[in-house]
Amino acid sequence: MDKHNNILSQKASIWSKLKDALKGTEADYTKISLKNAIFLLAVPMILELVMESTFAVVDIFFVSKLGPSAVAAVGLTETYLFLLYSVAMGLSMAVTAIIARRVGEKKKEEGGVAAVQSIILAVLASLPLAMAGIFFSKELLSLMGGDQWVLDHGYRYTQWMLGGNMVIVLIFVINAIFRGAGDAAIAMRILWISNTINIVLDPMLILGWGPFPAMGVEGAAIATNIGRGIGVLVQLYALFKGGKHIQIKLEQLYWNGKVALNILRTSLGGIGQMLISMTSWIFLMRILADIGSEVVAAATIVIRLLMFTLMPAWGLSNAAATLVGQNLGADDADRAEKSVWMIGFYNMIYLVIVSILYYLFNESLMRIFTDDPKVISIGAEWVRILSYSYFVYGWWMVSVQAFNGAGDTKTPTWINVIFFWIIQIPLSYWLAIELDWAHSGVFWGVFISETMVGLFTLMLFRRGSWKTMQV
DSSP states (O other): OHHHHHHHHHHHHHHHHHHHHHHOOOOOTTTSOHHHHHHHHHHHHHHHHHHHHHHHHHHHHHHGGGOHHHHHHHHHHHHHHHHHHHHHHHHHHHHHHHHHHHHHTTOHHHHHHHHHHHHHHHHHHHHHHHHHHHHHHHHHHHHTTOOHHIIIIIHHHHHHHHHTHHHHHHHHHHHHHHHHHTOHHHHHHHHHHHHHHHHHHHHHHHHOOTTSOOOTHHHHHHHHHHHHHHHHHHHHHHHHHOOSSOOOOGGGOSOOHHHHHHHHHHHHHHHHHHHHHHHHHHHHHHHHHHHOHHHHHHHHHHHHHHHHHHHHHHHHHHHHHHHHHHHHHTTOHHHHHHHHHHHHHHHHHHHHHHHHHHHHHHHHHHHTTOOOHHHHHHHHHHHHHHHTTHHHHHHHHHHHHHHHHHTOOHHHHHHHIIIIIIIIHHHHHIIIIISOOTHHHHHHHHHHHHHHHHHHHHHHHHHTGGGGOOO
């Protein structure tokens, strides 16, 4: 009977923690047990990213029904949006680190001031691309080699997406404020609201379901702007109403150059990280394109598969950034370090399970997306190679976020320059082209460089220089 009661008690406890994670809690993440802190932060962060990846799949599913030129309009526009994402995500890294530090220091008033400056910087960062998109959308698509249909019809998608990019940047940055403060549940709910609206509107506006006219690819952009726009309004309401850990007050609505400059300076490393990562993939895809279209198709599928399976791991890693920032703010560097090792271990366990599935079912996973034998064979080879190093990649993700959460965005940036630009790209080219390993050369080049970067980043993390960062 006692054993039965203990099991029931444990189940009730887990259910109670899950409810707290989903609705948010006022718990002090620098004081409660690390296991509880990780659970309360990681669950909403994981669900937030899972919803984002689901939206991306649904969005392209409906656009693909319009034909390859419509998909091309989306793809070419996203090339420019990648630059925007680099800025938004880099700024978000700095915002999370600074807000987490202020909350950990129990300086919530200063956290509110930093949040306001973050929002102002997000608005300013969005303006150049918005102007370019509104007035030069055709020229931008032509520069990327868009076909005549894209130039005649697809430009409207570009106008909406680039012209309305402010809501995309704000979604990133304001959710970073909530995550840094420890209000991960609010950030999760914002994306669920925003993406659910987007998913519902997609078929209505793209294909003309119900009373709506079929607007084609333009409808996809309008749906995104409406969904993201409503998400931003909910974010602002939550910020002024006050979350569990942060609130903006009317008297804080002013420009503070010193705080804004600190955010901007800290964000430069994060922006650099994202630009380096994205451009390195562009170079690798260029090498693969010279080998054959089937190779590019296989790589595209594998990258989507990779990103989908990594979403839970990124959620855990984001929790590490928040805990590092808050515990450093509370002057408890040992607890900050312990949180990283604990999250890294959880991440490794998850990715080892994924690796086993990759190794055993690589061809089956590829068949979900294509029935082309050559594409299946090439993609299955890369999935199998990925399975050898996925657990190391998990440690890299967590240790990088530990640096970012501490406010040290420069160290990961230089690491990326060395291992992605100086090692990965030349090594992949040498193996693929000079040694004539073809696509296998690129896959092994990625395996070698990313295993090296994972181990090296973990080694630097153990040295502990991040513990003395001031933000």
